[in-house]
Structure formats: C-alpha cells, structure tokens
Amino acid sequence: MSALGSTGYDIATGTFEDAKAMIGHTTPVRFGEVPVNVAMVRHFAAMVRDANAGFWDEEFATEQWGGIIAPPAMLMTWVMPLEWKPGSDLPVPLLTARVPLPGTTFVNASNDTEFFEPIRVGDILNISEELVDVSPEKRTAIGTGHFVTTSSTFRRQDGTLVARMTNVLFRFVEAPVEETPAEEPDQ
Amino acid sequence: MIDGVDYAQRYIEDVRAGEELARVEDEITYRRVIMNPATTWDYFPGHHDPEYARAQGQPTIYVNTMHFLGFIDRLIAEWAGPRSFLARRKISLHQSIYAGDTMVGGGHVVGTRREERAGRVRHLVDVEMTLGNQRGERCASVLATVALPSRTAADRDPLW
Numbered sequence: 067m068s069a070l071g072s073t074g075y076d077i078a079t080g081t082f083e084d085a086k087a088m089i090g091h092t093t094p095v096r097f098g099e100v101p102v103n104v105a106m107v108r109h110f111a112a113m114v115r116d117a118n119a120g121f122w123d124e125e126f127a128t129e130q131w132g133g134i135i136a137p138p139a140m141l142m143t144w145v146m147p148l149e150w151k152p153g154s155d156l157p158v159p160l161l162t163a164r165v166p167l168p169g170t171t172f173v174n175a176s177n178d179t180e181f182f183e184p185i186r187v188g189d190i191l192n193i194s195e196e197l198v199d200v201s202p203e204k205r206t207a208i209g210t211g212h213f214v215t216t217s218s219t220f221r222r223q224d225g226t227l228v229a230r231m232t233n234v235l236f237r238f239v240e241a242p243v244e245e246t247p248a249e250e251p252d253q
Numbered sequence: 254m255i256d257g258v259d260y261a262q263r264y265i266e267d268v269r270a271g272e273e274l275a276r277v278e279d280e281i282t283y284r285r286v287i288m289n290p291a292t293t294w295d296y297f298p299g300h301h302d303p304e305y306a307r308a309q310g311q312p313t314i315y316v317n318t319m320h321f322l323g324f325i326d327r328l329i330a331e332w333a334g335p336r337s338f339l340a341r342r343k344i345s346l347h348q349s350i351y352a353g354d355t356m357v358g359g360g361h362v363v364g365t366r367r368e369e370r371a372g373r374v375r376h377l378v379d380v381e382m383t384l385g386n387q388r389g390e391r392c393a394s395v396l397a398t399v400a401l402p403s404r405t406a407a408d409r410d411p412l413w
Contacts, residue, residue, distance in 0.1 A: 106292065113288040114323035115279065117259040119335040126260070130336055138339045139322035146294035171309050173299070174318045178343040183413055208310050240310045 077159075080166025082212065085200040093161055095221075097192040098144040099151070104187055106143065107136050114139075133186040141179060141220060141229055145193040161195040161216050162235045169211040169237035179231040183222070190223040198232070211238025262334030264404045265376035268365055274332045274380065276359035278387075279324065283352040286314050293319045303352075315349035316356070325382060325395055328358050333378070333399050338412035340377060342397040348390060355387040360395070373411050376401050 100106075111121045119126040120135045127134045136144070147157030162172070185191070201213040213234050220229040254260060289300045295317050298305035303313045326339060350356050360382030368375040382395040400412040 109288075110292040110323060113285060113292050114320065114327050116323065116327040116330065117257055118327070118330045119255075119258045119260050122258045123255050123260075126258075126335070137323055137326050138342070139319050139326045140293065142319060143293045143295075148294075149296060171299075173309075173349070174346055176343070176345045177318055177322070178341070180341045181339055181413070184338065240308070 077170070077172075078164050078166040079168065079170075082167065082200065082203065084166040085212065085214075088165055088197050089200060090197065091161075092196045093194055095192045095194045096145065096158070097223075098146075098190055099148045100144075100190075102136050102144055102185055102187050102189045102191070104134055107134060107140070107187065110137055110140050110143070131184045131186060133188065136185040136187070138179070138181055138185070138229075141181075141185065141191075141231065144185070144189075144191040145220070161197060162214050162233065162237075165197060165200065165214050165237070167200070167212050167214070167237045168239060169209075170239055172211075172214075172235050172237045173208065175213060175234040175236045177231065177233045179229055181229045183226055183228045185228060189228075191220050191228060192223070194219050205241075206236070206238070207241065208236075209238035209240040211236055213237075259331060259335055262336050263332065263401060265365060265378070265401045266404050268362060268378055268401065270362055270364045272362040274328055274360040274362075274382065276357065277324075277328055277331075279356045279358075281316060281350055281352060281354050281356050283314070286316055286320075286352045289317045289320050293317060295319065311349055311351070313351050313353070315351045318344070318346065321346065321350075321384060321393055324356060324358055324384065325397065328360065328382065329380060329397055329399055332380075333401055336402050336412075338400040340398045340400050340413070342395060345394045346392070347394070348386075348392045350384075350386055350392050356392075357385045357387065359383060363396075375411055376403055 107121050195216050195218045198217045199215040214237050215234050218231045290296050300317050306314045363379040363381050366377040378399050380397045384393040385391050403410050
C-alpha cells in the first residue's frame with residue numbers, strides 16, 4: 067500500500083458523475099471546537115513572524131478592535147475538527163474531501179476570501195460549505211484529476227457574517243512521470 | 254508600547270499607485286513546516302510526512318495554504334500598519350514551497366478606491382503580490398484589498 071493510502075482524511079471515492087450530482091450540496095452549520103484564543107493566535111503569529119500590534123498588545127488591540135484579533139489567515143483554523151474528542155469517531159473532514167472522485171490525493175489551487183468583521187479573541191466561528199463546481203478531468207504536471215470549487219460562509223456565535231471564502235482544490239491521481247506542463251484552474 | 258511590535262501606521266493620503274511593498278525573505282525549515290499542523294490544526298500529511306509528500310510527486314513536505322496566507326497578511330500589515338483591515342485577498346497557488354526553501358514575498362500598490370456604503374466612506378487600496386522561492390520561481394500570485402484609515406477623518410471612517 068502506498069503512502070497515499072493514508073491521508074489521515076476519509077476521502078470519498080467515486081466517478082465524475084457522482085461528484086457532479088453533489089453540486090449544490092450545502093453542509094449543515096458546524097461550530098468550531100474552541101473559541102478564538104490568544105495562545106493559538108500568538109503561536110501562528112510566531113510561525114509567520116508577524117509583529118502586528120493587534121496580536122501582541124492587548125491595550126492597543128482593545129482600543130483599535132475591541133480585543134486581541136486573529137490573523138485573517140487563521141480563518142479556517144477556527145473550524146478545523148479535532149483529531150479526537152470524547153464520544154466521537156473520526157473527525158468530519160471538510161466538504162472538499164467528501165466529494166466522490168477518482169483522485170486519491172489533493173493540493174490546493176486557489177483561495178478567495180472576503181472579510182466583513184475582525185475576528186476577535188472569544189469569538190466562536192461556525193462554517194457552512196457548499197459544493198459549487200467540479201471541473202471535467204484535466205491533466206497537469208502532477209497528475210490527472212478534477213478541480214473542486216467550494217464556497218464557505220463563516221459566522222460568529224451571534225450570527226454576524228464574518229467571512230466568505232471560495233476555494234479551488236485539485237483532486238488527483240499522481241502522474242508517474244512529469245510530461246505535461248501544469249495547467250491553471252479556469253477562473 | 255511593546256518592544257519590537259509593529260505600530261507604524263500608513264494613512265490613505267500617504268499611498269501612491271506603483272508604490273512597492275518591502276521584499277521579505279523567510280527561511281522555511283522543517284521545524285517551521287511542522288508548525289503548520291501545530292498552529293492551524295491542518296493534519297493533511299503533505300505538511301508533516303515526507304514519505305507521503307514524495308508519493309504525491311513532491312520532493313518533501315511543503316507549507317500549507319494558511320502559511321502562505323499568513324505570510325501575505327504579514328507583508329500587507331507591515332506595509333499598511335496595524336490599524337488597517339484586510340477586506341479581501343485572492344491567491345492562486347502555482348507551486349509548493351518546501352522544507353529547505355526560502356519563501357520570498359513582495360508586491361506593489363495597484364491603486365486606491367473610495368467606497369461609499371450606507372453613507373459611510375471606506376478607503377481601499379488594491380495590492381498585487383507575488384510569492385516565490387530562492388530559485389526565483391513564482392509559487393503564488395495574490396490580489397488583496399486593504400482598508401486604510403484617513404488622516405482627516407480617522408475617527409469616523411469605518412474599516413469594515
């Protein structure tokens with residue numbers, strides 16, 4: 067069994083037709099497991115070496131934003147499933163991994179996010195995802211597969227719209243030899 | 254004020270089209286790639302398991318999308334200042350950045366816009382950025398829109 071047999075995610079397999087039949091599917095609202103918190107904000111800021119006062123200076127952040135804020139880049143983190151929790155089986159993967167397709171693995175192709183509110187410590191975000199499109203089969207340098215477009219809506223616990231995100235992910239079977247130039251997703 | 258923290262602020266009146274954002278180089282060690290799952294809870298094995306990455310056709314583990322985005326957000330805020338608000342950012346990923354690579358980012362101002370919503374004015378700056386590696390290869394292209402305060406009406410102008 068190749069290493070690709072274990073992505074750590076329960077990837078749904080199926081045909082292009084199965085995937086197309088799922089277009090328009092919307093997931094129920096799912097809440098993040100933890101509130102936005104200073105520990106995770108500063109750990110992330112340390113990784114990308116971001117000295118933004120909004121993450122590090124409580125006084126500044128409270129005056130400017132009403133509290134310490136999270137880097138916009140962490141949006142997805144606040145709704146990532148835990149690897150395990152009491153009384154629960156495997157984590158529910160994101161919608162992109164649940165689209166039935168032949169591809170055994172994936173890489174991300176593009177992301178477009180619009181923000182409507184700062185994300186503050188104490189917020190609990192939720193997500194609802196919609197499958198927007200699945201491309202016909204395309205050959206690229208890394209393999210043959212389909213581009214999967216999802217649209218996600220993020221809200222705060224009080225219902226306020228925080229962000230909208232469109233993501234395109236390439237779901238593919240790896241090419242044995244690199245022979246064709248990479249193809250860009252159509253958008 | 255805390256030592257080393259960024260407070261320097263840019264106002265909309267300071268911005269000129271064509272203005273360059275500072276070029277930043279960041280060394281991506283194995284340790285920093287492993288920080289991806291630790292900080293973002295993204296346990297896709299391409300970001301922590303070199304054997305999996307190689308089976309995918311990649312030379313070794315690579316940074317995740319959120320790391321790309323965090324580096325972009327940092328470069329934008331280092332230019333715009335901590336009283337700016339990221340309104341939108343679009344990224345197209347062309348190539349991975351691997352453990353052992355150097356992430357290189359830079360960009361320029363495309364232009365400024367005045368947005369009126371419900372009688373309130375917002376000052377937006379469009380920025381175009383490129384992320385690459387130490388071999389000069391383009392790894393990602395970015396278009397971002399950031400809201401900046403105005404010197405004349407900083408108290409009234411909304412950022413979001």
